[in-house]
Every structure is written in structure tokens, then in C-alpha cells.
Amino acid sequence: MRKLLQSIENKLRFLLEEKLDRLIFPGVSSSLSYTLIQLIEDEIENQDGRCEECMPDLITLKVSPERWDAWQESLPLLDEVSTVLEESWKEQGYTVKNTPIIQLVQSPDLTSNHISVEIDYSLEESTNRQTALQKITREPIEQTLPQDACLIISDQDPFYLTKAIINIGRRSSNDLVLNDPLVSRDHLQLRADGGRFYLFDLSSKAGTTINNFPANNVALKPGDVIKVGNTSLIYNQWVDQAVSKPTRSIFEGAK
Numbered sequence: 001m002r003k004l005l006q007s008i009e010n011k012l013r014f015l016l017e018e019k020l021d022r023l024i025f026p027g028v029s030s031s032l033s034y035t036l037i038q039l040i041e042d043e044i045e046n047q048d049g050r051c052e053e054c055m056p057d058l059i060t061l062k063v064s065p066e067r068w069d070a071w072q073e074s075l076p077l078l079d080e081v082s083t084v085l086e087e088s089w090k091e092q093g094y095t096v097k098n099t100p101i102i103q104l105v106q107s108p109d110l111t112s113n114h115i116s117v118e119i120d121y122s123l124e125e126s127t128n129r130q131t132a133l134q135k136i137t138r139e140p141i142e143q144t145l146p147q148d149a150c151l152i153i154s155d156q157d158p159f160y161l162t163k164a165i166i167n168i169g170r171r172s173s174n175d176l177v178l179n180d181p182l183v184s185r186d187h188l189q190l191r192a193d194g195g196r197f198y199l200f201d202l203s204s205k206a207g208t209t210i211n212n213f214p215a216n217n218v219a220l221k222p223g224d225v226i227k228v229g230n231t232s233l234i235y236n237q238w239v240d241q242a243v244s245k246p247t248r249s250i251f252e253g254a255k
Helices: 002-021 028-046 065-073 075-091
Strands: 056-064 101-106 114-120 150-153 165-169 188-193 196-201 209-210 225-228 231-236 247-251
Touching: 002 028, 002 065, 002 075, 028 114, 056 065, 065 075, 065 101, 075 101, 196 209, 209 247
Parallel strands: 056 101
Antiparallel strands: 056 114, 114 247, 150 231, 165 188, 188 196, 209 225, 225 231
16 A cells, blocks of 8 residues: 555656646645645554545645635646546556545635645545536435534524535525525535535536635535625534544645
8 A cells, every 4th residue: 555655646746846836836746745645644544444445535725825826726737636646546456436626725824835735535426516416326314414513694593404415595495595686596505424514506607605715515614604696604513623634734845
């Protein structure tokens, strides 16, 4: 396994080296490749042999506001990173349930040349834009629901998310109906998995933002502000402070 991960790290470094170092800051390609592979290796080891083939497939890069535009330019490159991870895994005979997802999150707590890398597991089903939303291949179980999850809407009681699939829009048959002319009839869907809710925009006309940035297929965290049309929804849930996801920070000059 170590040999495989080292091979993937080398591929990622070669892929990222020129463009990412120029867009972000010198040395970030080496640091990001090394950190990402170390996190994946640590997570696999933490499985205690129960799931050696289960590579984490949800990667979150938290970046500073100062570097946000540069990171946005790097999105096509990050898509290539996802492809390299998937293809390398398959080449070794492992099954890949989901194409790895890399999402960017702006964090005002980070300085310019400082990023934080976090890994997790995405939904079990394929997360294609529409297909995954229209097909339910398994019955969601109650244990996947985040505790006390809710949406807070101004001047209204909290809307508690008590089902694994929540449909939101202007149509009267939705679980949460928003009487906002800029909201599509079927605007977005929330799906629970592994104690988290994931947001999917249903190809709405006006789109969906989280914390003022366009969003689709994003894992929600407490305090996220979801904007649809003229309506703001604040997501909240109970968080066990004793449980944390594998996270490491990168800054200029560090590997």
C-alpha cells in the first residue's frame, strides 16, 4: 500500500508542480501532494484492516480569502487530481465507488500562504448532478441523520431535518416550501449520509450559494449560510467536539 501511495504522490507532484506553484505560491504542489497522501494513508491505517480498499473520496481544501481567485483558477487542475486518484486506484485492481471530489472552502482564519486539507467519505451513490438525485439505490437509515440538524429562516421557527432526503423549492409538494419568486419549483435537495447533510442544487435557474459562493454537492457544516433567491437559510446541527476529521495544514516553505 505504501508503494502505491508513493506512486500516486509522485504523479500528483508532477501534475501540479508548474501551474499550481505559479498560481498559488512556490512549493505548494509538493506540500499538497505529500499532505494529501499522508492523510489518505493515515485514514486507511485507522480502518485496522477492515477496509484497505476504501480510499477517502471527499477532499476539502480550506484556503484564505486573499488566494481565493487563484484557487478558483486552479479548479480544472484539481479535477485532474481527482482523475489521477481514481485511475491510480483502479490500476491496482481496487474498486472505486465514487470519483473523488475536491471542494474549495474559503476560510477567513487562514493567512495568504496557508491552506488546510481535510479528508472524508462522500455519499455511497454516484454524485452525478441529476442522476444521483433521481435514483435511491438503498433505503437511508436513521443513524445517518445528523443530530438536531435544522435550517434557520428569519422570523420563522427552525425547520428540523428529520428525514434523510429533504426537497426544497417553491413547489407545494416539497418538504420545505419557499414562497420566493426567485426560487425554482424544485430548487435543491439535502441528503444525509454518515452523520452529515450534503447539498445538491437541482439545476435551479438562480443557483444556490453557501457563504456567498456557488455551491453544489457540498457537505454542510454548522453556521453555513445557504442563499436561494432572496431567501437565506442557516444550517445548524449538534457537533460532537470529541470527534474530528483528519486535517492538516500547509504553509509556504513546509512540506
